[in-house]
Amino acid sequence: MTLSTTFAPADIETRWYQHWEEKGLFRPERPNAEPYTIVNPPPNVTGSLHIGHALDNTLQDIVIRYERLRGKDALWVVGTDHAGIATQMVVERQLEERQDKRTNYSREDFVKKVWTWKEESGGTITKQLRRLGCSMDWSREQFTMDEHFTDAVLKTFVDLYNDGLIYRDKRLVNWDPKLKTAISDLEVETQDLKGSFWHFKYPLEDGVTLADGRDFIEVATTRPETMLADMAVAVHPTDERYASVVGKHVVLPITGRKVPIVADEHADPELGSGAVKITPGHDFNDFEVGKRAGIAAGDMLNMLDGEGNVCQTSDALVPDEFLGLHRFKRDKVNGARELVIERLKEQGFLIPHITKTKKGEEVELDAEPRTIATPFGDRGGVVIEPWLTDQWYVDAEKLAVKPIEQVKSGEIEIIPETWEKTFFNWMENIQPWCVSRQLWWGHRIPAWFGPDGAVYVALTEEEAQEKAGAGVTLTQDPDVLDTWFSSALWPFATLGWPNQTDLLEKHFPNNLLVSGFDILFFWDARMMMMGQYNMGKAPWPKLYLHGLVRAADGAKMSKSKGNVVDPLGLIDQYGADALRFFMAAMESQGRDIKMDDERVKGYRNFATKLWNATRFCQSNGIGASTTLAAPEAKLAANQWIIGEVQQTVEKLEAAMADLRFDAAANTIYHFTWDRFCDWYLELIKPVFAEGASETAAAETREVAGWALDQILVMLHPFMPFITEELWHAQGDLAGTSRKDYPIITAKWPEPRAKVSKAATDAIDWVIDLTGNVRSAKNELGIPPGAKLPAFLPSPSALAGSTIERSSAAIERLARLTPVTLSDAPDGPAMQITAGEDVFIIPLEGIIDIAEEKARLTKALEASSKEAASLEGRLSNANFVERAKPEAVEKAKADFAHHSAEAERLKAALERLG
């Protein structure tokens, strides 16, 4: 197949992807091969491909294609996450658009609707991953609510419960009043908001006064509305101002509730008045203070319902006018907060804040302005309410023990290592994980309650019934599990666990996990815990964490800012290969990537360059290679390129072993463009000229075809589409083909070549000479195309043989002809070096002597400076005695080189007069 003159990515991408997928090439049968396994972080089923996915999946695909080429049984597990809250929200939003709502349906009917949505619309992201070229095993596509996955989830829950690692507890949780569910600590995001700090007087009970005679205690709060459920005032135990009233009471305004003054170290004497109001039912600190003061969780007052509206407390002291109000101002409607302030102000309990304006006038404000760290739910987007409920908790502290050890011992390697500290910091202070969610979509918790509240945890209702005894009416817990509870099982539940399948046996533990650092705690750490708990092993030995892809200006991409870059748009514009190569080339460990369209464009140009190089090969009858090993070669250029391929393979393998995607991408980029295209193809052009030797041409065709093939294979993990296309295009030529199989399952290069040093030295010498000639011409204003006669009075052995063997290349590239191995005639001349050789080129009026002098002077200055610096170092006794011998040797050699060069240049200058 002859290539078209232009490279159009879109034409080939769909075609090859379909071919790969239909032929099952993402996971060819390799029963005896060493396994290599990666599980893909399952994207939300509601998701669509964003730029972060593009990075994450490109890196994984590079690794998996690389290992596949190296002959491994490479398995890349793929699937989607049911994403409890996100998915339920999507379907609820659809209902709302039709003035409908979830609660109009039974739970079963609603869940059915979600499944229908999933079937119809849940495949967006999987189609998009295909456009990126990701070679996942779609034949075993997983979903976290697949039947077998659900079995794994239930078994894990029941086992953990039986081992005492899951328990039910009544305590404060982060409650999302919009979604009406509990969420975990990790799902809370703190934002700094402008707020107010109010100061109140709480009157002391009759007959009690402070040491200074006041009959009230001043307290301050950012959440005045919670005073409706206050249960104490705390002061520090050593605070003398309040020592006399500890154990006495205050009488709260509005509710008239009489609450004790307690001593507790939580109260900071330095802060405000030193006294703090305690609302155990709506504040995490106060909850602890309340417990220390002897208040049981069950007795703590709760003044809000699940939507954040005021409800009656158990002591029935909240006045009617507050009932039903929202906790604070919302949609411009005042809430309980505003009403509390109004009433306190009316009744003289509000202490105004006095401040001065810029002009120096004193003004009285209701409250002190202040920045308040406010907790928000990451999905619902509303302020979290600490709320007292019964929930299920996982004892994360116990599960974290082993993973911490594994990271410490190196059994699990975190790359880059700097994340280890963060990991330990979180794991060593880990809190119980609240795993129950008050949603309908998700894994229903396998717990049943008897009429007396007794709980029975079992895999099935039948088992639970058995435990409870016949005749006991059981009701299943309505809650579902946190989505992350199921995704924590991903590395093994996707392989069949809890069944002991062959797949599981072979592919667990996985070999590597690639994820963004943003889900280190959400997902990675929890996989470690669950992997250890269920499998007794770490789920993978290596965890590679990459950064975020940022907008071009360095800002975080977000829908609200409108600076989101669509990876599919980039694919349309530049091709998937270019986008992938960009991601790889920019991925240096531990750093965020700034988006740069120009660079993506640059890699599209690189693809075009390769395309055109292949066209050149085709037009010269260069076809596909026939062997994995490098062909026998006699010509210097051919031996040289074989040696260059060999070095490139080594560098690439080293980079991949270290997961240095940037180094790997740059290695193949520079080899392809700088070495292969810019030098090798130029060097071999004379071989195909009319009248050249047919044996030489035949050898060169073979070597060039081989070298191009090695490029295609090495580049394939990064640019799968263009390499597959060119692989076949080459293979279709002239019948000399080993391309009866696709590149995706080709073999990784093994040049196994012995390359003579003489040959590579010769080409390096030609390259050096050519560069120096071009440079001199440029500086002297000689037309680049001009052919110049040259004299080489005392050629080195290398020069002698090279001029003989590669005269065509010297003529074509260096444009020196004829080269005479004798002294130059008298008269002004310029000098050009190549290695240790000095060419003399007579000027004969073509060169401006002044300019040549300037050029030589500049070069002489550089050489002298180098030589002087090295001489200084070598004359330093400390250096010679104490530096490493190699360093001293190198300095000596460099000095010899630079001083000789300086001598030559001096002589040349003198010749010019």
Place this chain on the structure above:
RNA sequence: GGGCGUAUAGCUCAGUGGUAGAGCACUACAUUGACAUUGUAGGGGCCGGGAGUUCAACUCUCUCUACGCCCACCA
């Protein structure tokens, strides 16, 4: 408050205990045969400031400054 990261060419970023590299941008030149999505040559860097260790520091240590991120209960 604690932890982490980053500061290198105009921009985006690599890098090593032995006087600095890439891509883009810039300048000059070239151009009918693989390729203008090109070629050739070139200019451009007190490697954030200061101190220390060392024969030698862009690199190691400390410190300062700036920016970014994560965690944390300041009512």
